[in-house]
Amino acid sequence: MPKSARFRILTKELNRLKKQFIPKINPTGSYSDRQLALTLAYRVLAHAEIESYFEDRVWEVAINAKNNWDNQGKTCRTLICLLAFSGQMMEVPPDTLNPTKGSKKLPDEKIKINKKIDLAINSFKRVIDQNHGIKEANILALLLPIGIDTDDLDAAWLATMNTFGEERGVVAHTSATPQLFKRPILPMNCVG
Secondary structure, eight states: OOOHHHHHHHHHHHHHHHHOOOOOOOOOOOOOHHHHHHHHHHHHHHHHHHHHHHHHHHHHHHHHHHHHHHHHOOHHHHHHHHHHHOOOOOOOOOOOOSSOSOOOOOOOHHHHHHHHHHHHHHHHHHHHTTTOOOOOHHHOOOOOOOOGGGGGHHHHHHHHHHHHHHHHHHHHHEEEEEEEHHOOOOOOOOGG
């Protein structure tokens, strides 16, 4: 499968960060404070690159599905999943479009599919905008609504991403000083 332009950018950036921040492996396991601090910085920056990649790509997929619907009336798995994971109620159709005296007309978002799709797209955009990680919960919130099947997600990869996300959280939310004296810090294979 060809790699997307956005994936090539991710790969290039991760390789650039690795060259700039990760020291050559020392067989003795002895690294200077500077080398350890740079490795911690790599973890935070690599995490940001991966997070940005996921957010950009899922939004691109969602917008493509919406544009196909708007321009050609074509539906796809992505559009169905965006609706399914939007949190909207899937009500049964109304009995009538003509309300009786004293009852309110149903709002368009209850009866117009275009409005339901717009709500689903807006809901997904909020999920993307509020995303702050690459742990399993973050990944599922981004991938399931665009139609990625859970059977296609590797459990070991999700566990690796969880670990990487947790370790990045420690780096990003605590002082670096105690971290420099903990276990050796090496980059994970999954991120470059």
